[in-house]
Amino acid sequence: MHEFSIAYEIFDQVINTANAHGATEVKKLILQMGRLSHTNPEQLSFCFNVLAEGSIAENADFVVEMVSPTLECECGYEGEIDEKQIRESSALRSELLAYVAAMECPICGKQANIKGGRELIIKSIEIETEEDRTAE
Amino acid sequence: MGHDVYKANDKVAEKNRKKLDKHKVFSVNVMGAIGSGKTTLIEEAISHLKEKYRIAVIAGDVIAEMDSSRFRKLDVPTIPVNTGKECHLDAKLVEKALDEIDLDNTDLLLIENVGNLICPVDFKLGEHLRVVVVSVTEGDDIILKHPMIFKTAELAIINKVDIAHAVDVDAEKMREDILSLNPSVPVLLTSKHDWESLETWIDFIEHGVKETLKK
Numbered sequence: 587m588h589e590f591s592i593a594y595e596i597f598d599q600v601i602n603t604a605n606a607h608g609a610t611e612v613k614k615l616i617l618q619m620g621r622l623s624h625t626n627p628e629q630l631s632f633c634f635n636v637l638a639e640g641s642i643a644e645n646a647d648f649v650v651e652m653v654s655p656t657l658e659c660e661c662g663y664e665g666e667i668d669e670k671q672i673r674e675s676s677a678l679r680s681e682l683l684a685y686v687a688a689m690e691c692p693i694c695g696k697q698a699n700i701k702g703g704r705e706l707i708i709k710s711i712e713i714e715t716e717e718d719r720t721a722e
Numbered sequence: 723m724g725h726d727v728y729k730a731n732d733k734v735a736e737k738n739r740k741k742l743d744k745h746k747v748f749s750v751n752v753m754g755a756i757g758s759g760k761t762t763l764i765e766e767a768i769s770h771l772k773e774k775y776r777i778a779v780i781a782g783d784v785i786a787e788m789d790s791s792r793f794r795k796l797d798v799p800t801i802p803v804n805t806g807k808e809c810h811l812d813a814k815l816v817e818k819a820l821d822e823i824d825l826d827n828t829d830l831l832l833i834e835n836v837g838n839l840i841c842p843v844d845f846k847l848g849e850h851l852r853v854v855v856v857s858v859t860e861g862d863d864i865i866l867k868h869p870m871i872f873k874t875a876e877l878a879i880i881n882k883v884d885i886a887h888a889v890d891v892d893a894e895k896m897r898e899d900i901l902s903l904n905p906s907v908p909v910l911l912t913s914k915h916d917w918e919s920l921e922t923w924i925d926f927i928e929h930g931v932k933e934t935l936k937k
Contacts, residue, residue, distance in 0.1 A: 588809050588841050592727055599725050622870060623728065624840050686869035686903055697905050700873070704844065706727040 593633035609713035655703025659691035734813035738848025745825035754855030756837030810841035
């Protein structure tokens with residue numbers, strides 16, 4: 587369980603960016619989380635909320651968009667995993683295993699490398715500034 | 723914003739890697755569950771290679787310094803890294819530890835990660851070889867339960883195979899499971915009571931050290 591330190595890194599980045607743009611409040615943050623990463627979105631959100639207490643991000647909506655894995659193969663294929671293969675292997679016990687078990691290239695059939703799906707990106711934040719407030 | 727939290731770690735890992743390359747140090751990240759035999763395998767490698775090569779160890783532990791004291795007994799420079807409550811080593815912790823190692827006088831750096839099959843996967847350290855150790859006592863379904871660590875490993879070791887029968891586990895099934903996830907990964911079957919099996923692990927590391935020194 588390392589969600590707390592990851593949440594801390596996210597909190598730090600969000601607050602720095604928000605301050606740099608003169609934010610008085612962080613309304614929302616959107617994360618993109620690879621399905622192959624070992625981060626738990628609920629735990630991460632919980633840790634973030636604990637960290638954000640009393641800060642300008644206290645009431646921010648914590649949105650996590652899950653990103654499906656993509657492959658790159660030596661044959662030149664770059665793209666998604668074959669949906670059919672995932673469905674076939676989804677009889678396996680976990681989503682993670684279903685993905686990892688379906689990493690054959692849909693074009694040539696060789697085992698491909700993981701291209702995307704392991705990331706954890708702070709995609710965007712929505713902030714309110716002093717100006718927004720006076721405008722209202 | 724587009725800030726990738728894991729990429730931030732990857733960048734430090736790349737820095738570590740460049741530093742190690744510059745000093746011609748071959749580095750090995752040994753991952754695996756608690757009790758899989760990581761410390762013992764590293765001890766064996768140290769004992770049999772320390773006359774030929776200059777070895778340093780980074781020993782990741784949650785709080786205690788038990789592993790590092792085992793390595794120190796073998797008379798090699800050992801940097802204990804207490805991760806506090808963290809479940810894995812990350813590139814920054816290794817970066818700090820590298821500052822305490824005389825890299826000019828090191829050929830091989832063995833890094834023992836924190837005992838865990840999940841968390842270390844997402845954190846590159848800058849290592850040249852990612853090893854996962856799994857013991858038969860963990861049960862023969864352990865591999866499919868933790869697919870990513872086996873998918874991303876560059877060497878997999880199934881350890882304690884001498885007691886596979888006693889714990890009702892088929893080591894060959896474990897090998898097949900690993901290869902089903904990662905068909906090109908070398909898989910070694912080892913036991914601390916079988917010198918020939920240990921030699922395959924030690925040879926694997928020695929090969930890496932030799933290749934690095936050639937560069």
